[in-house]
Amino acid sequence: MYRNTNCGELSVASASQTVTLAGWVQKRRDLGGVIFIDLRDRSGIIQVVFNPSVSKEAWSKADKVRSEYCLSVTGEVMKRAEEAINPKVKNGDIEVMISDIQVLNTSKTPPFPIEDTIDASEDVRLKYRYLDLRRPEMLNIFKLRSKVTRTLRRFLDDREFLDIETPILTKSTPEGARDYLVPSRVHPGEFYALPQSPQLFKQLLMASGMEKYYQIARCFRDEDLRADRQPEFTQVDIEMSFFEVDKFQAMIEEMLVNLMKEIKGIDIPRPFQRLTYAQAMDLYGSDKPDTRFDLKLIDLTDIAADSTLKVFKEVQERGGQVKALNVKGKASHFSRKQVDEDLKAVVTPYGAKGLAWLKVEENAMKGPIAKFFDEDLTARLRERLNAEAGDLLLFVADKKKIVADSLGALRLHLGKTLGLIDESAFNFLWITEFPLLAYSEEEHRYLAEHHPFTMPFLEDMDKIESDPGSVRAQSYDMVLNGFELGSGSERICNHAMQEKMFKVLGFSEERAEQQFGFLMQAFEYGTPPHGGMALGIDRIVMLLAGCSSLRDTIAFPKTASASDVLTHAPSEVSDAQLNELHLDVATLLK
RNA sequence: GGGUCCGUGGUGUAGUGGUUAACAUGCCUGCCUGUCACGCAGGAGAUCGGCGGUUCAAGUCCGCUCGGACCCGCCA
Numbered sequence: 001m002y003r004n005t006n007c008g009e010l011s012v013a014s015a016s017q018t019v020t021l022a023g024w025v026q027k028r029r030d031l032g033g034v035i036f037i038d039l040r041d042r043s044g045i046i047q048v049v050f051n052p053s054v055s056k057e058a059w060s061k062a063d064k065v066r067s068e069y070c071l072s073v074t075g076e077v078m079k080r081a082e083e084a085i086n087p088k089v090k091n092g093d094i095e096v097m098i099s100d101i102q103v104l105n106t107s108k109t110p111p112f113p114i115e116d117t118i119d120a121s122e123d124v125r126l127k128y129r130y131l132d133l134r135r136p137e138m139l140n141i142f143k144l145r146s147k148v149t150r151t152l153r154r155f156l157d158d159r160e161f162l163d164i165e166t167p168i169l170t171k172s173t174p175e176g177a178r179d180y181l182v183p184s185r186v187h188p189g190e191f192y193a194l195p196q197s198p199q200l201f202k203q204l205l206m207a208s209g210m211e212k213y214y215q216i217a218r219c220f221r222d223e224d225l226r227a228d229r230q231p232e233f234t235q236v237d238i239e240m241s242f243f244e245v246d247k248f249q250a251m252i253e254e255m256l257v258n259l260m261k262e263i264k265g266i267d268i269p270r271p272f273q274r275l276t277y278a279q280a281m282d283l284y285g286s287d288k289p290d291t292r293f294d295l296k297l298i299d300l301t302d303i304a305a306d307s308t309l310k311v312f313k314e315v316q317e318r319g320g321q322v323k324a325l326n327v328k329g330k331a332s333h334f335s336r337k338q339v340d341e342d343l344k345a346v347v348t349p350y351g352a353k354g355l356a357w358l359k360v361e362e363n364a365m366k367g368p369i370a371k372f373f374d375e376d377l378t379a380r381l382r383e384r385l386n387a388e389a390g391d392l393l394l395f396v397a398d399k400k401k402i403v404a405d406s407l408g409a410l411r412l413h414l415g416k417t418l419g420l421i422d423e424s425a426f427n428f429l430w431i432t433e434f435p436l437l438a439y440s441e442e443e444h445r446y447l448a449e450h451h452p453f454t455m456p457f458l459e460d461m462d463k464i465e466s467d468p469g470s471v472r473a474q475s476y477d478m479v480l481n482g483f484e485l486g487s488g489s490e491r492i493c494n495h496a497m498q499e500k501m502f503k504v505l506g507f508s509e510e511r512a513e514q515q516f517g518f519l520m521q522a523f524e525y526g527t528p529p530h531g532g533m534a535l536g537i538d539r540i541v542m543l544l545a546g547c548s549s550l551r552d553t554i555a556f557p558k559t560a561s562a563s564d565v566l567t568h569a570p571s572e573v574s575d576a577q578l579n580e581l582h583l584d585v586a587t588l589l590k
Numbered sequence: 591g592g593g594u595c596c597g598u599g600g601u602g603u604a605g606u607g608g609u610u611a612a613c614a615u616g617c618c619u620g621c622c623u624g625u626c627a628c629g630c631a632g633g634a635g636a637u638c639g640g641c642g643g644u645u646c647a648a649g650u651c652c653g654c655u656c657g658g659a660c661c662c663g664c665c666a
Contacts, residue, residue: 029624030628031622031629032622033622033624034624034625035623036626036628049625051624066617067616067617083624084624084625088626109616110601110616112602112616113601118601118602119601119602119603120601120602121596121659122658123657124600124601173666175666176665176666177665196665222665223664223665224591224663224664226660227661349593350662448666449666560658560660561658563657
């Protein structure tokens with residue numbers, strides 16, 4: 001027997017029991033005569049004691065033991081003497097007097113200590129991920145993650161959603177992210193793709209009469225990584241037939257409220273806040289705004305156009321915008337240099353050519369652009385911006401997209417650095433009425449903003465030919481604290497409508513047939529109206545666990561260059577393997 | 591594809607172009623029967639990511655390259 005009790009379960013109530021524990025050596029303290037070992041398992045840490053007067057044999061074995069040795073020990077749980085109690089530790093009033101010890105495995109000295117606050121770089125942690133994951137902090141994230149999926153499953157099971165698996169080896173489709181490809185041995189020159197999401201299959205399951213489907217699904221996208229983006233990630237994917245958007249969204253809200261209650265013990269009020277895409281872009285410069293703080297974007301295009309500042313006037317003439325942030329009471333917080341260098345640096349990557357500013361004083365505004373606003377205009381600025389003495393006003397004038405992106409990013413930067421964000425808050429937010437299509441400068445055509453199967457607003461359909469960009473989609477995103485948790489939509493289930501969509505997207509009839517014919521055919525056999533959404537599990541866990549990187553929520557994540565420093569994937573393969581797959585990579589290896 | 595930052599004993603850091611690369615921690619050895627950040631004494635451990643260049647002299651300056659972090663593009 002390796003063990004009959006977990007370290008963390010022991011308390012004074014266990015005193016005088018004989019127990020067998022198994023775990024790892026957290027710390028060994030050798031006082032010459034007596035040896036103390038902090039023994040750690042998944043449940044916690046307990047001090048075990050080796051005294052030669054109890055067992056000379058156990059004591060001399062313990063003398064050889066080092067950090068992270070894997071042990072099984074047997075002994076009597078003892079209440080400690082008053083003066084030996086350690087009040088800093090949960091079970092510091094007891095210890096186990098060991099009579100027998102078995103070394104299950106030895107350990108090299110670990111590259112970093114197995115404890116919560118470590119200073120090892122993430123690089124080293126990932127290389128020794130199995131040691132990193134021993135740290136209680138990491139263990140707790142994966143306990144939480146497991147509870148998240150369990151809670152979601154239970155909720156959906158209770159509502160008679162069926163957990164159905166869909167293929168991992170699937171068909172490459174042209175729209176959307178870059179596919180991970182898997183060469184076919186049996187079909188020379190042909191490839192499977194790993195799914196970017198189970199989208200097509202879940203719609204086919206609706207055509208199949210499954211009515212309610214969910215899956216904790218792995219998704220793959222071969223795009224560049226970010227702190228909140230991994231090449232493979234997990235979604236809870238949900239789809240239902242006889243879909244009605246308000247009922248469905250209400251259920252998703254219930255699901256998330258239930259999740260927050262179970263995981264964090266927090267009651268999230270319903271209904272969730274809602275913004276249309278247009279509102280979100282206008283007020284926050286983002287389609288995933290962090291609404292835990294205010295600091296909204298304020299449109300000043302009309303006032304700015306009346307000023308004598310040339311760039312402001314020109315922007316209006318070209319159909320651009322001038323917008324501003326009013327950073328309340330922070331005029332003295334930023335020096336001229338800090339605004340011109342630090343804050344401007346936030347805004348330039350998004351294409352903003354400059355960051356104009358004004359400091360509001362009792363009877364005037366100070367700053368490089370102050371002279372372009374006469375008394376009347378200054379008064380209008382004051383009113384529009386609700387400006388008071390001590391406020392810092394920050395302006396960007398440019399094309400709509402640049403203004404939104406740059407001020408949106410600046411807003412977030414200020415929120416973080418000025419401590420405006422209530423870190424304990426969980427602000428769930430629906431973003432609705434996304435544009436159906438977005439024009440791609442690169443491809444010189446419209447692309448689906450969500451995906452090509454999204455139902456448009458029928459009342460907008462008269463503009464689908466004349467002004468495709470203005471057509472709204474029956475789609476919605478769930479945003480939490482500035483992160484996109486997931487998105488969904490009502491789907492097209494009608495053959496003619498789907499055909500029209502592909503046409504608008506610039507697909508030839510043949511190409512639509514070749515790529516998506518199977519789905520279009522399914523629509524001809526009584527496919528019910530349906531819709532759904534998918535929520536990113538990794539991001540949910542990241543936010544609930546308070547991690548700053550998605551990597552902390554994934555047991556074996558990839559680095560920013562999509563490689564795995566533990567297994568060294570990706571790696572070269574043998575010529576024999578390549579030959580079998582009819583592949584030749586020689587030209588790439590110059 | 592582009593930008594910014596980082597790379598020095600196991601780990602984390604310091605290090606004006608100039609002797610034997612410093613500090614903390616960890617590790618090893620010895621001593622120690624109530625420690626829990628145990629203590630005390632001693633010791634080992636670095637081709638300063640790699641290659642090339644400048645220089646009498648490079649951890650330090652320059653170029654390239656590899657690896658990592660963050661961001662832009664990209665991510666239906």
